[in-house]
Amino acid sequence: MSTSVAFKNLTLGYERLPAVQQLDTEIKQGSLTAIVGPNGAGKSTLLKGLTGSLSPIEGHIEVSNLRADDIAYLPQQSEIDRSFPISVLDLVAMGLWREIGAFGQVGRKMRGRVEQAIAAVGLRGFESRAIGSLSGGQMQRALFARLLLQDAELVLLDEPFSAIDMKTMADLIGIIERWHGEGRTVLAVLHDDTTVRSHFPETLMLARELVAHGPTETVLTSENQFRARQMCEACASTPHVCGKSAA
Template identity: 55%
Template sequence: MTSPLRIENLTLTYHRHPVVHHASGEFAQGEATALVGPNGAGKSTLMKALVGLLKPNHGRVDFGQRTRRDIAYLPQQAAIDRSFPLSVADCVQLGHWHGSGWFGKVSHRARHQAEHALEAVGLAGFESRNVDELSAGQFQRVLFARILLQDAPVILLDEPFTALDSKTTADLLAVIDRWRQEGRTIIAVLHDFEQVRSHFAHTLLLAKEVIAWGATDSVLTPHNLARANAMAQAWDERAPVCHRDDPAPEAAPAVR
């Protein structure tokens, strides 16, 4: 079995200012983990480190036996440029890039899989539409269809339901539930605690540092949430980066 995805004494900075500070723990293998915390808590920064887009200032991300091909990453929709002329079918088929390359020929089988993926997210018949013609909800369905084609064992989702209507959110949560039933490891940045409680058995509460990490019911307590808010408000962005070598005392134990 592939070893769990871990972070070890991880510190992430922008311009030497700490954004995530000496965080340690282990993401539950084959389970869904919600990443929650106040605004500016470092959630998106941590996601970039988990996918390998951001180099740690201190500590490390342990990918186990995985390569980047094993990780599907969906950034915030606001970070995605839709101005490039691209059809829905072509956008979804980019999920096959690891097999065909960016400019490889798309096989008949790949096209058939893309059609099935679009059907699975409720967009059958949208293949020829341009992505810049879609609503935010429709475009997010396209991106979920692309992840379906990637068939990755680890899926990272950064605020996947922002500005989406309730029907689209419910449909995409059902896709996440299906991924979880298939034994994939899912990590998602979320803000809606009801979504977290209903669909994510594990939660990491972050406020620059790890506040709590484990079973969702034990993490989303009033005490932990108040502590996270207080930590975020008291954080000194101008403080120098420390160079402590041992894990932070409040770092979470491994989640199994």
């Protein structure tokens, strides 16, 4: 497989304080990859770097043959203002922005596509519901419907299964596996080891710096997890040692 994303000596952070350091690795085109690591490992920061919302402190990210609108991003639900007065249909229709622009109108044909996406995630009949009235699982289904309409080559998911029921999780995993089958590249920040082992062939483990990256069965080991915890604890207690492997 060719390379979809390459991280070249990448350091990302906030106010010059590194959250991801000296990352050198490649994501293959069409791969389905889990990003794992302890709290504070830099997982969400890495996705923000990929979206371009966070600029590198050092190094760079190479994204092969992709424009900005070829990248779809699902943030954590906690980052979404659900008090905004918008319906499910309008939220999902935002997935068409690259076709209609910021102020374009959704015509009859496009509305049909929006309704199909809503039906595909199991929300038929919810079109006029305000997003503030949705449960966590229903909101996540609506956000996945928006991703379906974006039709992106690179899909970034930040904790897509947080605070949702098992039925919703199974349905959303089905959508992710369909994307994988279509040859799209999917990166997902995840915490549940069982989910990673069952559904994600590749894993990238972070602890601010790279711990391991490759087939899930070789990366998601107790030894690597212990090392990752050591590295993150060292950064939390003595920031000046960050970027160096824990002893």
